[in-house]
Amino acid sequence: MKSYFKHQLKSYSRAIIIITVLMMIVSFFVAAESMRHERYTLFVKVGEKVYTSVEYSYNGEKNVPTRYHDGKGYVNITDEEIIEVSYRDLSLSYPASLLFLLAVAVPVWMFGFMKKKRNLDCFYSLPISKRETGTVQYLLGGIAAVIPFVCSYAVMLACNASYGLFGTLEHKYIFYHFLICLIAGFILYSLSCFVFEKANTVIDGIVMICVYMLLLYLLISNTEAITNKIFQIYYRLEYGEYIESLRPGTVGVAPRLRYLSFNEDNAMPFYFFEKLLNYLECDAEMIYVNYTSRYFGDSDLNWFIAWCVIGLLSSFGLIYGFNKKKAESAEESSSSIFCYKLLIPLCCISTNIHLGIFDSTETTSCLAITVACAVGYAIYRRGVRFKKSDYIVLGIMLALTVCSMFTYDLIIDSLPRIDTYSEIVYEVVAI
Amino acid sequence: MIEIKSLSHSFGKKLVLDNIDLTVPDGTVLGIVGINGAGKSTLLRLLAGVYDSKGCVLYDGKSPSLAKTRKDIFFLPDDPYYTATSTPEKTFAFYKAFYPNIDKVVFDSLISKYAINPKLPLRSFSKGMRRQVFIALALAAKPKYMLLDEAFDGLDPLSRKIFKDAIIKLVEDENTTVLISSHSLRELEDFCDKFVLIDNNKIKNQGDIAEHVASMCKFELAFLQEISKESFEGMPIVSLEIKGRFATVVLEGESTEMRRRLESLNPAVMDELPLDFEEAFIHDVESERRE
Numbered sequence: 196m197k198s199y200f201k202h203q204l205k206s207y208s209r210a211i212i213i214i215t216v217l218m219m220i221v222s223f224f225v226a227a228e229s230m231r232h233e234r235y236t237l238f239v240k241v242g243e244k245v246y247t248s249v250e251y252s253y254n255g256e257k258n259v260p261t262r263y264h265d266g267k268g269y270v271n272i273t274d275e276e277i278i279e280v281s282y283r284d285l286s287l288s289y290p291a292s293l294l295f296l297l298a299v300a301v302p303v304w305m306f307g308f309m310k311k312k313r314n315l316d317c318f319y320s321l322p323i324s325k326r327e328t329g330t331v332q333y334l335l336g337g338i339a340a341v342i343p344f345v346c347s348y349a350v351m352l353a354c355n356a357s358y359g360l361f362g363t364l365e366h367k368y369i370f371y372h373f374l375i376c377l378i379a380g381f382i383l384y385s386l387s388c389f390v391f392e393k394a395n396t397v398i399d400g401i402v403m404i405c406v407y408m409l410l411l412y413l414l415i416s417n418t419e420a421i422t423n424k425i426f427q428i429y430y431r432l433e434y435g436e437y438i439e440s441l442r443p444g445t446v447g448v449a450p451r452l453r454y455l456s457f458n459e460d461n462a463m464p465f466y467f468f469e470k471l472l473n474y475l476e477c478d479a480e481m482i483y484v485n486y487t488s489r490y491f492g493d494s495d496l497n498w499f500i501a502w503c504v505i506g507l508l509s510s511f512g513l514i515y516g517f518n519k520k521k522a523e524s525a526e527e528s529s530s531s532i533f534c535y536k537l538l539i540p541l542c543c544i545s546t547n548i549h550l551g552i553f554d555s556t557e558t559t560s561c562l563a564i565t566v567a568c569a570v571g572y573a574i575y576r577r578g579v580r581f582k583k584s585d586y587i588v589l590g591i592m593l594a595l596t597v598c599s600m601f602t603y604d605l606i607i608d609s610l611p612r613i614d615t616y617s618e619i620v621y622e623v624v625a626i
Numbered sequence: 627m628i629e630i631k632s633l634s635h636s637f638g639k640k641l642v643l644d645n646i647d648l649t650v651p652d653g654t655v656l657g658i659v660g661i662n663g664a665g666k667s668t669l670l671r672l673l674a675g676v677y678d679s680k681g682c683v684l685y686d687g688k689s690p691s692l693a694k695t696r697k698d699i700f701f702l703p704d705d706p707y708y709t710a711t712s713t714p715e716k717t718f719a720f721y722k723a724f725y726p727n728i729d730k731v732v733f734d735s736l737i738s739k740y741a742i743n744p745k746l747p748l749r750s751f752s753k754g755m756r757r758q759v760f761i762a763l764a765l766a767a768k769p770k771y772m773l774l775d776e777a778f779d780g781l782d783p784l785s786r787k788i789f790k791d792a793i794i795k796l797v798e799d800e801n802t803t804v805l806i807s808s809h810s811l812r813e814l815e816d817f818c819d820k821f822v823l824i825d826n827n828k829i830k831n832q833g834d835i836a837e838h839v840a841s842m843c844k845f846e847l848a849f850l851q852e853i854s855k856e857s858f859e860g861m862p863i864v865s866l867e868i869k870g871r872f873a874t875v876v877l878e879g880e881s882t883e884m885r886r887r888l889e890s891l892n893p894a895v896m897d898e899l900p901l902d903f904e905e906a907f908i909h910d911v912e913s914e915r916r917e
Contacts, residue, residue, distance in 0.1 A: 198724075202719065313706075316674075317703065317706060322699075323696075
């Protein structure tokens with residue numbers, strides 16, 4: 196394994212160097228562009244005047260500007276005087292974004308060759324186990340994503356330092372930012388590798404990576420909408436009243452406790468990690484008077500833990516799954532349970548129930564989604580010669596679509612209404 | 627020694643190999659023959675550990691599914707792996723990572739015999755030239771077991787000769803066991819000790835090539851009157867072709883005995899024709915189809 200790793204590292208090194216240099220150049224130009232717009236210059240605006248020579252100190256919680264030089268001498272700053280203090284844009288989100296991009300693209304590069312029967316004939320006959328081959332590619336991919344990121348990150352920090360800003364930052368937050376970038380990169384990379392490896396062709400692999408970046412969001416937002424609707428039906432509330440009932444102090448705690456919110460936006464890894472990194476970047480830049488600490492709530496923390504678990508499971512699943520790979524499956528339809536077989540019905544059913552339960556006018560959308568999913572299924576099966584299990588899956592999809600199309604008219608719309616809000620309040624509180 | 631016991635393989639519902647049993651002693655050069663789609667390549671992939679098998683394949687008692695066992699095996703598929711940037715030199719370096727004892731001198735000598743520039747990319751080579759590079763690699767690796775799929779595909783007569791000579795030398799020097807599938811049966815006949823005929827998912831025939839060829843004889847006969855198929859009834863016919871007063875017959879059995887039996891038909895002229903392995907193969911497959 197060692198000699199294979201060495202050989203592969205050597206053969207990939209040129210490409211890694213080229214990517215690294217390109218990313219460093221991009222980072223440098225992004226930093227230079229930021230500086231051109233003076234986003235890197237710290238200034239305070241007092242009245243109509245702008246002062247760029249500013250001193251600041253650490254007040255026990257954050258760095259705050261204390262004095263500015265008005266050309267004659269230093270003037271102490273008071274909150275009333277300052278109209279605006281500049282944001283210092285460290286632009287650290289650029290190397291992070293590039294890392295995320297690499298994290299989802301590199302698996303295609305590292306594992307793409309394993310989707311060809313011809314290549315597997317060679318690799319699976321060599322004196323190295325499938326797991327070792329896969330693990331070497333996994334590690335190399337990690338290196339191919341991390342090295343360009345680290346170098347471009349260094350370029351960004353060097354550019355910041357060259358403008359004398361580095362010394363005034365909260366360094367620990369830069370370290371946290373860097374660490375979170377690596378963790379996020381690992382999670383995205385492992386998840387992308389895992390789902391790409393489950394596909395049997397490169398195209399399917401790319402589709403899987405794209406789908407999995409949105410899958411959790413789709414499922415959670417649908418689940419959330421459906422469960423909340425069920426709750427709403429349970430309490431027989433009109434939509435406006437339902438929302439009203441969620442306001443603290445309006446009614447008893449019971450309804451609010453039953454209101455499920457998973458902050459479904461966090462189920463999109465790119466969104467979640469960009470948000471998290473933005474918090475940290477702002478924390479590192481905290482220099483302005485009216486600094487409002489960015490909120491990082493329990494839900495975000497839970498999501499961070501959830502994403503870490505997903506990353507670790509993907510990594511273990513990937514390494515464990517290498518030995519299960521079959522050379523015969525390459526170039527065939529991707530029949531893994533992690534691919535179309537499960538995804539298409541899951542997305543179709545959850546979306547249709549979501550749409551159907553809320554409105555009677557979504558019939559066309561429900562049908563369109565079902566037809567699109569059935570076409571997707573036929574593409575996955577490379578034709579319409581379905582197996583018995585396929586007919587069962589498609590039958591369930593169609594049955595649930597029809598059910599969801601009539602749910603609103605037959606069930607929800609026919610529920611008894613309560614006229615006054617006070618009745619609901621009492622009823623809910625009593626429960 | 628390679629032992630294959632009850633080996634079967636299917637692609638989905640399609641059975642490709644069914645209950646194959648075979649033993650290949652060390653130092654044997656075994657030709658694997660069969661029509662297109664017979665399962666030759668699948669058999670070699672199963673032996674190389676590329677596919678997981680139902681049944682048992684053992685190399686000196688060890689399974690090829692273990693990476694350790696595969697150190698002794700070199701599998702050259704019909705369409706070998708190379709990348710857009712691969713050159714003969716880089717490909718050698720790639721294989722060196724897996725076969726540390728691969729012989730650079732042998733590789734260089736074969737590459738120069740084939741007049742190949744080791745620094746040019748493989749993608750710019752013809753199919754035959756690429757084949758030459760991989761054959762040089764296989765021979766330089768000096769494995770205990772060499773599995774070659776469609777080995778002569780794309781090779782010119784001179785390259786074939788170099789290849790055959792090198793294989794013979796390797797078997798003599800290293801006692802290498804070579805399993806080679808090819809449609810060039812005349813080439814196989816030159817240097818294979820034994821053969822295996824795969825047809826309809828099973829081994830239909832196997833044994834020593836020379837003995838197998840000697841077990842059949844071919845005669846051309848001319849008669850004074852037109853002759854019918856019925857006249858040959860009771861003879862061990864492998865194939866029979868009648869055109870008016872002329873007949874060409876391949877019989878299974880010893881030549882002298884068959885000549886004696888044919889003489890009972892009173893032919894005006896009877897000549898024995900040489901029969902090669904390719905013809906024997908064609909007759910084997912045709913007789914199988916008739917059955």
